[in-house]
Amino acid sequence: MLKQSSYQPYLSAAVLLCALIASPFASAACGCPDDGHGSPIAVPVMGGAGLGESFPPTVDVAPDPTWQVYEFARDGIRYVQINDKTGRVRAAVGRIDSTFWVLPIGSDVERVSISAEASQIANSRLIYRSNEVEVLSYRSGNQDRWIIRQPDAASAQ
Numbered sequence: 001m002l003k004q005s006s007y008q009p010y011l012s013a014a015v016l017l018c019a020l021i022a023s024p025f026a027s028a029a030c031g032c033p034d035d036g037h038g039s040p041i042a043v044p045v046m047g048g049a050g051l052g053e054s055f056p057p058t059v060d061v062a063p064d065p066t067w068q069v070y071e072f073a074r075d076g077i078r079y080v081q082i083n084d085k086t087g088r089v090r091a092a093v094g095r096i097d098s099t100f101w102v103l104p105i106g107s108d109v110e111r112v113s114i115s116a117e118a119s120q121i122a123n124s125r126l127i128y129r130s131n132e133v134e135v136l137s138y139r140s141g142n143q144d145r146w147i148i149r150q151p152d153a154a155s156a157q
Contacts (some may be wrong), residue, residue: 051079052105054087062128062135069128069135080133080148082106093148095133100148108144116147 050056051072062069067090068083081092091112092103100114113120116136124136129151136147 051081051092052089054083054089056081061130064125064127067127067137071130071133078132079103080128080135082108082127082135082146082148090144091146091148093133095150098150100150102148108146111140111143111145113145113147114149116149120145120147 060068070081072079078095082090089106090108091106124138128135134151
């Protein structure tokens with residue numbers, strides 16, 4: 001018959017307590033590459049948590065609480081993903097330098113533009129802007145539409 005140590009319950013509680021204390025610090029230290037402007041850029045994980053996920057393991061960079069914007073980088077390609085506040089993926093775009101393309105993911109994939117007319121931009125709302133990318137939203141009928149583009153020199157200042 002195995003003898004149980006009187007210290008076992010205390011040891012188990014101590015290990016659990018240490019794990020609870022350490023987990024917020026571990027998740028806060030993303031370990032993600034930096035975009036050079038202090039914003040962590042996650043590396044997209046194909047087939048796991050990352051690009052295309054509802055709540056990817058990276059920082060939401062959108063200042064607007066209605067939307068979540070995530071940036072990813074892998075093999076020299078940058079990605080921007082837009083989710084609504086419930087985590088539903090709405091759209092994503094890939095980018096190399098000034099070349100953008102719409103990825104086939106998200107519920108609004110058919111309503112994403114990488115080039116926009118001036119009237120669309122005038123009626124849009126800025127969701128997110130960095131030195132390399134800007135995300136704009138506008139309504140058409142009862143649908144959200146997206147403009148994801150390289151910011152012009154004046155707006156990037």
